[in-house]
Amino acid sequence: MAEETRMGAELASQERGREEVDPSSEVEEGKIDDEAVVSSPGRRPASEPLQPHPLEHAWTFWFNNPSAKAKQAAWGSSMRPVHTFSTVEDFWSLYNNIHHPRKLTVGVDFYCFKDKIEPKWEDLVCANGGKWTISCARGKADTVWLYTLLGMIGEQFDYGDEICGVVVNVRGKQERIAIWTKNASNEAAQISIGKQWKELLDSKETIGFIFHDDAKKLDRGAKSRYTV
Numbered sequence: 001m002a003e004e005t006r007m008g009a010e011l012a013s014q015e016r017g018r019e020e021v022d023p024s025s026e027v028e029e030g031k032i033d034d035e036a037v038v039s040s041p042g043r044r045p046a047s048e049p050l051q052p053h054p055l056e057h058a059w060t061f062w063f064n065n066p067s068a069k070a071k072q073a074a075w076g077s078s079m080r081p082v083h084t085f086s087t088v089e090d091f092w093s094l095y096n097n098i099h100h101p102r103k104l105t106v107g108v109d110f111y112c113f114k115d116k117i118e119p120k121w122e123d124l125v126c127a128n129g130g131k132w133t134i135s136c137a138r139g140k141a142d143t144v145w146l147y148t149l150l151g152m153i154g155e156q157f158d159y160g161d162e163i164c165g166v167v168v169n170v171r172g173k174q175e176r177i178a179i180w181t182k183n184a185s186n187e188a189a190q191i192s193i194g195k196q197w198k199e200l201l202d203s204k205e206t207i208g209f210i211f212h213d214d215a216k217k218l219d220r221g222a223k224s225r226y227t228v
């Protein structure tokens, strides 16, 4: 199995492990559960230590604090790296202990970026990049956030090397999720990422790609250069 697919499968299987057990699927009292007594060849003997599953990249969660943001002079001066992880297991233990977008305060920006890439236009890796954005109504972005994280850290994108990270901007009426990429002018790579993101989310919505250069110059007047 290709490494990306294997990691994706591991992430997904751990996600399924979080789902609640359906009581109707439990074995009837008095019946023998074949699954429980027949040893599966892939099953780890209890004596073997559990090996963590390394991700292709290390990733860092960043948090931009809204109360400090209101007072700050320069944008991003309240932005802080929170945690870095590099295994499937560490991802889940962090994810299960951090607030999901629905629970975050209005004004917060929460990021998951490849380690050593700062989520700023000024970062040298981001400087010539851009972003694809999906908007959700307030409180509705949790699934998009999780599936995007899983697709990204599980290396499900053909142009995964192009990806810097993902951000959720929590605002009064909406939550915006954006994937930041490195080379905005590489149209084929951006289109592929946009299309694969929509497939991953099973989304029919048209989404746009904005160059950071345009956002810097035109702010909210920046127009999408690509759409899928």
Ligand code: MGP
Residues within 6 Å of the ligand: 075, 076, 119, 120, 121, 122, 169, 171, 219, 220
């Ligand atoms: P935003 O928070 O991405 O947009 O950028 P939003 O949510 O529409 O605006 P908000 O006012 O509700 O937060 C808002 C502004 O932050 C931009 O217009 C820039 O002035 C600044 N800004 C955003 N980013 C991502 C950067 C950045 O990477 N570098 C710098 N220097 N400023 C940024």
